[in-house]
Structures are given as structure tokens and as C-alpha cells.
Amino acid sequence: MDATRSSSPWLLPRFWNTLSKETQPLETTEPGVVRMYHCGPTVYQRPTIGNWRSFLLADLLRRLLEWGGWDVVQVMNITDVGHFRENEGGDKMAHEADALGESPWEVAERVTTWFLEDMDRLRMKRPHHLPRATDYIPSMVELVERLLKSGHAYEVEEQVYFSVSAFKEYGVLSGNKVEDLIAGARVEVDERKRHPADFALWKTDPHHVMKWETTLGKDGFPGWHLECSAMALSLLGETLDIHTGGEDLVFPHHECEIAQSEAATGKLYCRHWLHNRFLMVDGGKMGKSLGNAYTPEDVIRKGYTSRELRFALLRGHYRQPLNFTWEGMEDARGFLSRLDRFQEEIVRLAETEDKGRGIVFPIRTAFIEALENDLDVPAALTVLMDGIRTWRATSLGGEGAREVLSFLGEVDDVLGIGPELQEEDREIDRLVSKRERARKRGDWTEADRIREILKSQGIEVEDTPHGPQWRSDSGGGSPR
Ligand SMILES: [Zn+2]
Structure with missing residues (x-):
């Protein structure tokens, strides 16, 4: 194709x-x-x-x-x-x-x-x-x-x-x-x-x-x-x-x-x-006549973000009924803010001295295995949360922290639940981290190909000791 x-x-x-x-x-x-x-x-x-x-x-x-x-x-x-x-x-x-x-x-x-x-x-x-x-x-x-x-x-x-x-x-x-x-x-x-x-x-x-x-x-x-x-x-x-x-x-x-x-x-x-399987609402059927056939618009009007809704709808196993509740939305909010706080910590640690290299890999492997197994998102999320607990209890810094960040980027590629960014920045970040992964596995052809794509959009990538940074002609740049 x-x-x-x-x-x-x-x-x-x-x-x-x-x-x-x-x-x-x-x-x-x-x-x-x-x-x-x-x-x-x-x-x-x-x-x-x-x-x-x-x-x-x-x-x-x-x-x-x-x-x-x-x-x-x-x-x-x-x-x-x-x-x-x-x-x-x-x-x-x-x-x-x-x-x-x-x-x-x-x-x-x-x-x-x-x-x-x-x-x-x-x-x-x-x-x-x-x-x-x-x-x-x-x-x-x-x-x-x-x-x-x-x-x-x-x-x-x-x-x-x-x-x-x-x-x-x-x-x-x-x-x-x-x-x-x-x-x-x-x-x-x-x-x-x-x-x-x-x-x-x-x-x-x-x-x-x-x-x-x-x-x-x-x-x-x-x-x-x-x-x-x-x-x-x-x-x-x-x-x-x-x-x-x-x-x-x-x-x-x-x-x-x-x-x-x-x-x-x-x-x-x-x-x-x-x-x-079906989505239930408050443990029962969803229906127009029941007044609970919510649209995304209804959920957002209640003060939740579309990111929180996406996560709430994806977090169950697709072959299990999923129960939508407002408490579940609160829970989704809590989960994502824990993820965001952790990511912020790791961004800071990436500027420090190298510690904990390789620690991400068993977690990454378990995350992949969960999703390979009939899209078991709940198991993958448990792996991710266990990973976060493990990484918090370990000294991480420099390259060790950047490995964790790169994995979180992959989690976002798959689940689409990363922090809110400008849509364009999100796409650039995605390409930059894809290129970084290609570099890590020694696929220089792919890394160069992605660099060219970015260049054609006016984006220059610089590989620094703190990982790749990007700058755009129009003045934008990496958030980190
Ligand atoms: Zn059809």
C-alpha cells in the first residue's frame, strides 16, 4: 500500500x-x-x-x-x-x-x-x-x-x-x-x-x-x-x-x-x-427516553474536558460493559492529574545527573504485552500506575528520566491521553519523539526521514544532552 x-x-x-x-x-x-x-x-x-x-x-x-x-x-x-x-x-x-x-x-x-x-x-x-x-x-x-x-x-x-x-x-x-x-x-x-x-x-x-x-x-x-x-x-x-x-x-x-x-x-x-460491549449509565441502560443518553457536549458542559471523557471511555476493556458515572469522571480527572504531576516531576529530573537508566524497560514490555492481549487497556493502565510507583521510589535522573518521558510519549501515542497542548505542538512533539525512538534503535533512515518531514514544516530539531529540542520558524518551540 x-x-x-x-x-x-x-x-x-x-x-x-x-x-x-x-x-x-x-x-x-x-x-x-x-x-x-x-x-x-x-x-x-x-x-x-x-x-x-x-x-x-x-x-x-x-x-x-x-x-x-x-x-x-x-x-x-x-x-x-x-x-x-x-x-x-x-x-x-x-x-x-x-x-x-x-x-x-x-x-x-x-x-x-x-x-x-x-x-x-x-x-x-x-x-x-x-x-x-x-x-x-x-x-x-x-x-x-x-x-x-x-x-x-x-x-x-x-x-x-x-x-x-x-x-x-x-x-x-x-x-x-x-x-x-x-x-x-x-x-x-x-x-x-x-x-x-x-x-x-x-x-x-x-x-x-x-x-x-x-x-x-x-x-x-x-x-x-x-x-x-x-x-x-x-x-x-x-x-x-x-x-x-x-x-x-x-x-x-x-x-x-x-x-x-x-x-x-x-x-x-x-x-x-x-x-x-455497551456503555451503561449509572449501572443501567442508556436511552433517550431515560434522559441519560449523554453526548460529549453534555459531559463537557458539566465542566469536564474532552480528554477526561476520552480516558473515561477508553479505560475499560472493550469486551466488558462499561459503566459511565459522574464519579467515574471525577476518577478519570484524578488519574490524569496524577499522570500530569508525575510527568512534570520527570521533566525536572531529566535536567539532573544520569540515574536509573534501563528502569523503564520491564514496565514498557508489560504495557505492550497487556495491549497485545486483546487490547487489555485496564491491565495496561495498572502496569503504568505500578510503573509510576516504582519510578517514584527510585532515584531517576538524566537519561533514566528521559527514557521514562519517552515511554510516556508512547503511552500518549497509543491512548491519546497526554496533557493538553496546542494541536500543532502535539503533532510536532509526536514526530520528534518518534524520531528519537528511531535514533535509539539505530534506525537512522527513519530518523532522517522524520527530520526531513519536520524541516519541511519549518521545524528544526536539535539533539541536546537533555534530549531533542525543537524550534519553529514562526517562533514556537518545545515546551521543555
Ligand atoms: Zn455498518
């Missing part, structure tokens, strides 16, 4: 795979390259902190893999059409637009802007692709046509359905069996379907506001499941390495994605499926 890739991955993670129901080492189609797809928001209402738990899992994966030397290509979709609420009859977008007296396009535009704002505030790296479903209508139509041709789909009264009976692997992800789905079908069954578990690929409705004229006919629009397959296949190729989403998406959404993608391509759709 990227011809300039200079190193091969050194971090070798294992993930619990919802598909195989076991923990597996990460394997990718192209060595060293990870192609990931994440189900993004349906932009009808501002995403809640529950949604953000899922989006931040995607960010954690990206940061961890990039830190570990992988090349990552990341796609997160924006669903701006076709997300149905089976029980309430209708498209989430259309429903919200009706309620507000606006057009679905206006709603989508506004909520997408909020989503991107919150993404930046929560320090999520922007995915390489953020496709909007409405920009991929031709790919969706093409996929439907392929499925019609291969006999996996059929058309009745201008609706196109996927025939689950024509795909014998249906149920492979969720464990649902087609027979049980008939018995369990509570929702009124659409009589046009050949089988109650068949799902809509393409719908036609002249009253729908968001509709397209395509080779499938007039007034058509896609089914939600189809959108993700079309965008993933268009942007990442026929076999993805990782697909993530909330646990509620396993069935039917991801099951349907697998069915329609594999039926069309004849290839494995995705190697690793990762699903995060």
Missing part, C-alpha cells in the same frame, strides 16, 4: 474474534498492512457517549497498530440514508427530519458536522476515509445487480431482497439459524419476502425524500446493511482484515454484511470481527 514503509510490525496483537469465537493473532492479507472498517454513526442525532465508546475502539486499534509498525488503512462510514427502525416503521433519518420539520439532507449535514467536531475534540485520528453512504449509491446498485444475477437476491414489487436460503453460511457470525429466525420473528412479516429472514437490499418508495433513479428503477434507496458492504468493498477490497462495531450490530447488521458480500465476491469478507 505505502511504498515508503520503512519497518515491519513489531507489535503482534491477538484479538477475540466474534467470527471464530476464539482469540487469534492478527493476520492480514498484505503483510504489515491492516485494512479496517468501522461502522460509523447514523447522522440523525448527535452521537452519544455510547456511540463514542465504539468509535474510540476504532481509534485505539489504529493508534496501537501504527505505534506497533503496521500500516493502517481505516474507513469509518457515515450513514446518511436508509437506516431502518424495524419496529417503528421508517428510516431513522426521515423520522428525525419529519420531527424537526427539516429535510433529511439538512439533518445529515448538521449532525455530520457535530460528529467531526466531537471526533477532533475526543482526539480521534481522522480515519483515512469517511465515506457518506449517499456518495456510494452506484456501488450499492452494482452490488445489488451482482446478487440478482448470481441468484442470491430477488425482486418483488420493486423491492429487492437478499435470499438467506441461497447463502448457506447465513448465521456464521451470530450463531443464529435460519430455522430459529422464522420461529422467533415477532415483527410483522413482509409478505413479499420468500422467507421471513430475508432482508431488503433495495427499497422503492415514491414518498421517501432521499431516493435515486438508477438501473434498478425510480424512487429507490438502499438498505442499511448493503451500504456498509458497498463502501467497505469499494475502499478496502474484497477481504477486510478487521471490522468493528458495537455488540448490537452483530445481528442482523454484520451477519447481513457477510452474507451479501461473500455471496457477491465468493471470498472471505473479513478476517477479524471485534465488537465492543
Whole structure:
């Protein structure tokens, strides 16, 4: 993918795979390259902190893999059409637009802007692709046509359905069996379907506001499941390495994605499926009707920083339910201020005589092992806190202290919880510490490459006995 890739991955993670129901080492189609797809928001209402738990899992994966030397290509979709609420009859977008007296396009535009704002505030790296479903209508139509041709789909009264009976692997992800789905079908069954578990690929409705004229006919629009397959296949190729989403998406959404993608391509759709558990609030369900479906904006209005919220949402293991409470936010604040105080102490010690060299390495190794083990963030944080206690009880100075600082920089690369800095300074600091790590492992090519990148931005790096310092043409410089 990227011809300039200079190193091969050194971090070798294992993930619990919802598909195989076991923990597996990460394997990718192209060595060293990870192609990931994440189900993004349906932009009808501002995403809640529950949604953000899922989006931040995607960010954690990206940061961890990039830190570990992988090349990552990341796609997160924006669903701006076709997300149905089976029980309430209708498209989430259309429903919200009706309620507000606006057009679905206006709603989508506004909520997408909020989503991107919150993404930046929560320090999520922007995915390489953020496709909007409405920009991929031709790919969706093409996929439907392929499925019609291969006999996996059929058309009745201008609706196109996927025939689950024509795909014998249906149920492979969720464990649902087609027979049980008939018995369990509570929702009124659409009589046009050949089988109650068949799902809509393409719908036609002249009253729908968001509709397209395509080779499938007039007034058509896609089914939600189809959108993700079309965008993933268009942007990442026929076999993805990782697909993530909330646990509620396993069935039917991801099951349907697998069915329609594999039926069309004849290839494995995705190697690793990762699903995060729900976010609870005060020990119970989160919901609009319960008045506790908080958005990041709500949390920030209460006086917390987006950094504190990011940490509170990332600190649990993604496969455990996470309980959001206001005391938990206080606790996140306490944790981060302890980390900041420690970092300030170490910055001071870095100016003193060399002491405690090498002391960081066993902790760093344990930190890496925790994250390699199915992204065990709680274990990694325990390692970090134990490390801080150990380092406090040891004499540290000079190079020993700089090693600890460099490790804290790596913790920030992965978790994104470092002190608030100007966004530009943060990026420069990140590059400077990346270059420093390359120098330490003797990778001069990489170190020079990064120096050149910095130079092109008007940043000069000077290697001093106290570690690297940087200066910018415009007058800025290292905080330390
Ligand atoms: Zn999706």
C-alpha cells in the first residue's frame, strides 16, 4: 500500500474474534498492512457517549497498530440514508427530519458536522476515509445487480431482497439459524419476502425524500446493511482484515454484511470481527427516553474536558460493559492529574545527573504485552500506575528520566491521553519523539526521514544532552 514503509510490525496483537469465537493473532492479507472498517454513526442525532465508546475502539486499534509498525488503512462510514427502525416503521433519518420539520439532507449535514467536531475534540485520528453512504449509491446498485444475477437476491414489487436460503453460511457470525429466525420473528412479516429472514437490499418508495433513479428503477434507496458492504468493498477490497462495531450490530447488521458480500465476491469478507460491549449509565441502560443518553457536549458542559471523557471511555476493556458515572469522571480527572504531576516531576529530573537508566524497560514490555492481549487497556493502565510507583521510589535522573518521558510519549501515542497542548505542538512533539525512538534503535533512515518531514514544516530539531529540542520558524518551540 505505502511504498515508503520503512519497518515491519513489531507489535503482534491477538484479538477475540466474534467470527471464530476464539482469540487469534492478527493476520492480514498484505503483510504489515491492516485494512479496517468501522461502522460509523447514523447522522440523525448527535452521537452519544455510547456511540463514542465504539468509535474510540476504532481509534485505539489504529493508534496501537501504527505505534506497533503496521500500516493502517481505516474507513469509518457515515450513514446518511436508509437506516431502518424495524419496529417503528421508517428510516431513522426521515423520522428525525419529519420531527424537526427539516429535510433529511439538512439533518445529515448538521449532525455530520457535530460528529467531526466531537471526533477532533475526543482526539480521534481522522480515519483515512469517511465515506457518506449517499456518495456510494452506484456501488450499492452494482452490488445489488451482482446478487440478482448470481441468484442470491430477488425482486418483488420493486423491492429487492437478499435470499438467506441461497447463502448457506447465513448465521456464521451470530450463531443464529435460519430455522430459529422464522420461529422467533415477532415483527410483522413482509409478505413479499420468500422467507421471513430475508432482508431488503433495495427499497422503492415514491414518498421517501432521499431516493435515486438508477438501473434498478425510480424512487429507490438502499438498505442499511448493503451500504456498509458497498463502501467497505469499494475502499478496502474484497477481504477486510478487521471490522468493528458495537455488540448490537452483530445481528442482523454484520451477519447481513457477510452474507451479501461473500455471496457477491465468493471470498472471505473479513478476517477479524471485534465488537465492543455497551456503555451503561449509572449501572443501567442508556436511552433517550431515560434522559441519560449523554453526548460529549453534555459531559463537557458539566465542566469536564474532552480528554477526561476520552480516558473515561477508553479505560475499560472493550469486551466488558462499561459503566459511565459522574464519579467515574471525577476518577478519570484524578488519574490524569496524577499522570500530569508525575510527568512534570520527570521533566525536572531529566535536567539532573544520569540515574536509573534501563528502569523503564520491564514496565514498557508489560504495557505492550497487556495491549497485545486483546487490547487489555485496564491491565495496561495498572502496569503504568505500578510503573509510576516504582519510578517514584527510585532515584531517576538524566537519561533514566528521559527514557521514562519517552515511554510516556508512547503511552500518549497509543491512548491519546497526554496533557493538553496546542494541536500543532502535539503533532510536532509526536514526530520528534518518534524520531528519537528511531535514533535509539539505530534506525537512522527513519530518523532522517522524520527530520526531513519536520524541516519541511519549518521545524528544526536539535539533539541536546537533555534530549531533542525543537524550534519553529514562526517562533514556537518545545515546551521543555
Ligand atoms: Zn455498518
